[in-house]
Structures are given as structure tokens and as C-alpha cells.
Amino acid sequence: xxxxxxxxxxxxxxxxxxxYRFPRSYFLTGKSYGLTAADGARIRLEFLDxxxxxxxxxxxxxxxxxxxxxxxxxxxxxxxxxxVLDLKRGHAVVVDDTLAFFAxxxxxxxxxxxxxxxxxxxxxxxxxxxxxxxxLDQQYVSDKESRLAWSPRPDKAxxxxxxxxxxxxxxxxxxxxxxxxPGLDVPQGLARLVMVQxxxxxLVTGCAYSSVFNDRILFSGYGEFAGR
Amino acid sequence: xNLEDLPRELDGLTQFAKPPCHELDGERFHLVMxxxxxxxxxxxxxxxxxxxWSAEYHCVKADDDTYLVTFIAxxxxxxxxxxxxxxxxxxxxxxxxCAAGRNPRHPLLMTDTxxxxxxxxxxxxxxYRRHCFTGDLLGTQVQWHWTTDLVSRHAYLEPSFYRVTWxxxxxxxxxxxxxxxxxxxTDELARYIKIKDRMYLFVVTEEKVERLLGDNQPFRSDSMxxxxxxxxxxxxxxxxxxxxxxxxxxxxxxIYGAFGKPLELPxxxxxxxxxxxx
Numbered sequence: 001x002x003x004x005x006x007x008x009x010x011x012x013x014x015x016x017x018x019x020y021r022f023p024r025s026y027f028l029t030g031k032s033y034g035l036t037a038a039d040g041a042r043i044r045l046e047f048l049d050x051x052x053x054x055x056x057x058x059x060x061x062x063x064x065x066x067x068x069x070x071x072x073x074x075x076x077x078x079x080x081x082x083x084v085l086d087l088k089r090g091h092a093v094v095v096d097d098t099l100a101f102f103a104x105x106x107x108x109x110x111x112x113x114x115x116x117x118x119x120x121x122x123x124x125x126x127x128x129x130x131x132x133x134x135x136l137d138q139q140y141v142s143d144k145e146s147r148l149a150w151s152p153r154p155d156k157a158x159x160x161x162x163x164x165x166x167x168x169x170x171x172x173x174x175x176x177x178x179x180x181x182p183g184l185d186v187p188q189g190l191a192r193l194v195m196v197q198x199x200x201x202x203l204v205t206g207c208a209y210s211s212v213f214n215d216r217i218l219f220s221g222y223g224e225f226a227g228r
Numbered sequence: 229x230n231l232e233d234l235p236r237e238l239d240g241l242t243q244f245a246k247p248p249c250h251e252l253d254g255e256r257f258h259l260v261m262x263x264x265x266x267x268x269x270x271x272x273x274x275x276x277x278x279x280x281w282s283a284e285y286h287c288v289k290a291d292d293d294t295y296l297v298t299f300i301a302x303x304x305x306x307x308x309x310x311x312x313x314x315x316x317x318x319x320x321x322x323x324x325x326c327a328a329g330r331n332p333r334h335p336l337l338m339t340d341t342x343x344x345x346x347x348x349x350x351x352x353x354x355x356y357r358r359h360c361f362t363g364d365l366l367g368t369q370v371q372w373h374w375t376t377d378l379v380s381r382h383a384y385l386e387p388s389f390y391r392v393t394w395x396x397x398x399x400x401x402x403x404x405x406x407x408x409x410x411x412x413x414t415d416e417l418a419r420y421i422k423i424k425d426r427m428y429l430f431v432v433t434e435e436k437v438e439r440l441l442g443d444n445q446p447f448r449s450d451s452m453x454x455x456x457x458x459x460x461x462x463x464x465x466x467x468x469x470x471x472x473x474x475x476x477x478x479x480x481x482x483i484y485g486a487f488g489k490p491l492e493l494p495x496x497x498x499x500x501x502x503x504x505x506x
Binding site for chain 1: 292373462
């Protein structure tokens with residue numbers, strides 16, 4: 001028998017809030033998608049290889065992490081843009097300064113986009129575990145506001161502007177200002193959050209980022225309802 | 229809508245499974261195996277062709293370039309589970325096979341076989357290194373969170389065994405305590421294979437509990453296979469075996485996953501001798 005206080009598991013904290021991030025997905029490599037909004041606005045995405053995407057001719061590096069089956073969370077290194085591609089339900093959400101909803105050509109008609117803003121999350125409180133001792137407490141106060149607190153200071157909750165969108169089948173997209181001040185596990189300056197939260201599996205995939213420094217940390221994790 | 233009504237808690241061990249991976253759709257691999265029996269694998273979205281046999285497969289990723297592919301096949305009339313660790317970073321593969329029905333006294337008992345090999349890649353020589361059995365994990369203790377209230381605690385103490393315990397008062401203890409109180413110990417047969425630094429294939433065969441309890445247990449000789457990623461602290465895996473439904477063993481097969489946390493178990497628990505070995 002052998003026992004040691006230092007074990008392989010004890011080294012599992014080196015990625016901070018990105019500790020539990022799911023493996024990157026390369027499913028989109030080589031694929032192209034046309035997105036069409038209800039107002040006729042169009043976007044063309046061409047995923048050239050594992051790292052580069054062309055968006056309406058503009059080249060960007062990207063990272064892609066799966067958020068659920070056939071749902072891909074794409075983080076583009078062009079300013080502060082994210083795209084959630086939901087190939088299961090045929091819609092996409094582009095997150096820039098606002099949330100913009102699109103149908104994916106060939107999968108859904110632009111007049112039939114099912115994703116949209118919602119207030120269904122109001123009243124829910126969840127702790128998202130993103131690493132061994134790294135977590136985000138999130139309380140959904142209204143359709144425009146949530147209260148956020150990062151480890152290790154759950155007592156320091158702060159109200160933040162938040163937008164909520166329903167993607168369907170228990171999936172939600174959350175875009176929020178982030179409470180990122182010194183002394184928290186989220187690095188200072190990563191002042192915004194974008195997340196896809198799957199309430200069937202109670203899993204989250206998302207990104208904390210700074211549009212000023214174009215810096216970002218992708219994360220994944222699991223949720224625990226408050227009071228359980 | 230109350231979001232707390234949405235979780236599929238009855239999913240149990242499968243709730244935190246990583247999203248299924250469909251990246252291999254359209255890919256073909258020729259696996260040069262050390263056993264001398266090479267394998268051709270060809271993937272569609274849901275089906276794969278394995279040496280000419282067709283099977284529905286599941287795939288989850290253990291890191292950006294490591295895939296766990298698993299499927300059930302019965303080419304000889306025996307229900308077998310094949311699992312492949314396709315390591316595209318090092319162009320290596322581990323093939324694990326298990327099946328019941330080979331022990332006349334315990335017909336549900338699983339038999340495991342392992343084969344190591346390399347992935348043929350045009351323009352490159354075959355690697356000579358292999359995934360390998362290892363003692364690297366010995367001494368490691370880790371707590372796996374399968375759901376928020378299903379938590380198991382693993383201690384990797386010996387090359388051929390592991391020790392499992394549960395949170396006091398937790399749902400795991402509630403589920404398994406009565407069963408485990410009927411046997412000498414919770415130690416169980418296990419193998420450890422190194423895939424790469426900080427990534428291991430860990431395979432448990434619930435053989436001791438099958439030999440000792442037989443029909444007096446809900447799960448029967450399950451083979452539980454995990455790729456444990458200690459860089460990111462999660463595992464992906466699958467279970468294959470049987471579970472009792474109305475007193476009859478029914479096939480069990482599931483894809484699962486969990487998130488890990490460091491753990492320090494009490495010394496008195498770790499220092500208990502293995503009661504299954506001389």
C-alpha cells in the first residue's frame with residue numbers, strides 16, 4: 001500500500017476558472033454556414049481550419065467548445081464577438097454589443113427563429129462550479145439583471161446588467177456585465193460574461209472576457225441550485 | 229417555468245456526460261495492433277464500420293485530440309463492448325474489449341482484454357512508443373462529482389485494485405451502503421494505463437462484488453472505463469454490464485462523465501489492508 005498527501009489530483013487547479021473547460025471541438029473545421037436574421041441581415045461563416053474562420057470575408061482566429069449536443073460555443077478573436085451555433089434547432093445567436101438572432105440557412109427559415117429573449121430564468125439561483133474551488137454564484141433577479149459573486153467571496157454579490165435568451169430544450173444564453181475586481185478568482189478586467197447554460201444537465205460553457213484588452217478565459221462546469 | 233424542474237436527475241451517472249462528439253464522421257483509421265490483428269475503423273455520424281461489422285458508436289473527447297470511441301458488437305453471438313482510446317496527438321491507440329459469458333460459475337462476470345497499437349498515418353513512420361500499464365496513479369485520491377449529490381471517492385492504492393468510498397450521508401452511500409455492508413471491503417479489481425502525462429485510462433471490473441453477492445445486488449459485474457484527465461480534472465467514460473430489473477439481469481450500457489476535486493482520505497482508511505489479497 002502507498003499513500004501520499006501530494007497526488008495527481010492535487011495538481012488540478014492550474015487553469016483557474018478555466019479548469020473544467022471541455023475539450024475544444026473541431027467539428028466545424030471545413031464547414032460553412034449562412035446565417036439569416038428575420039430582418040434579412042446575413043452573415044457568412046467559413047471555418048477554414050481548426051483555428052481560422054472567415055466572417056463575411058474578415059479573417060479571425062477562433063476557439064470552439066461544445067455547449068450541448070450539436071450546439072457550439074464559438075469565441076472569435078475579432079473584438080468581443082461570440083457566436084452560438086445551434087445545429088440541432090437551426091438557429092444561431094451572435095453576441096456583440098447586443099444579442100442578434102439568426103436562422104441557419106438550410107436548417108430553419110428566417111421567419112421561424114425560435115430563439116429569443118426571455119424572462120423564464122427569473123427567480124433561479126445557481127452556483128456554477130468551474131474548478132475544484134472556483135465558482136460563480138448567479139441569482140437571476142429579473143429579465144435584465146442578475147446578481148453575481150465569484151469565489152472566494154460569495155458574500156460580495158453585485159447586481160449586473162444581464163440579457164437572457166432561450167435557445168430551446170432547457171438551453172439558455174446569458175450575456176452579462178461581470179463583477180471582476182481584485183481578490184476574486186476571475187481575473188480583474190474580464191468585465192463581461194457570455195454563457196450557454198444547459199438546465200437539463202445543469203452544465204455551463206462560457207467565457208469571461210475583456211473587450212478592452214481582447215483577453216478571455218473559456219470555461220465549463222456544473223451547476224448546483226442554491227439551497228439544495 | 230421553474231428551472232429546478234428541468235434537470236434529468238434520473239439520468240444519474242450520465243447527467244454530467246460531455247456532449248457527444250461527431251467530429252469523426254467521415255474519418256477512417258487503420259490501426260496497427262500489437263496483437264497482430266489490425267483494425268480498420270470507419271466512422272459515419274452515428275454508425276461505424278469495424279473490420280466490416282457495422283455498429284452504433286458513441287464518442288466523447290478526453291482532451292482536444294484524444295477520443296473515447298465505444299460500441300457494442302456481437303460478431304460471434306457474444307455481446308462484447310469495444311472501447312478505443314484514439315490518441316491523435318501521439319498517433320497511438322488502446323483497444324479494450326470486455327464480454328460476459330466465459331465463466332461457467334458466474335455467467336455475468338466480465339472478461340477484459342487489452343491491445344495496444346499505433347494509428348497508421350500517411351507520410352509518417354509508425355510510432356514505436358505505446359500507451360502502457362502504469363503505477364503513476366498509485367497514491368492518488370480524487371473525488372468525482374457525477375451530479376451535485378452523486379459523489380464517489382477513489383483511492384488508487386495498488387496496481388490491480390482501487391478503493392471506493394462515498395460522502396457520508398450522500399446519495400451514493402444511500403444507494404450502495406447496504407450492498408457494500410455485505411462484503412468484506414469496497415476494494416475492486418482495476419487496471420491503470422498511461423495515455424499521456426496526466427491522462428490515464430482507468431478500468432474497473434466489478435468482479436469481487438459479483439462473485440460474493442451474485443443475484444443480491446442491483447448492478448452485475450459492470451465494467452467501468454474512465455479516461456481521467458488530471459490536467460482539467462474531469463473524466464469521460466462508459467459502463468457496460470447488466471442491472472437487475474424485476475429479478476432478471478438486463479443489459480446496461482451508458483456513457484458518463486464527472487468533474488474531479490482533490491481529496492485527502494483519512495489515513496486509517498488508506499492503511500486498511502486489502503482483504504482480497506494474501
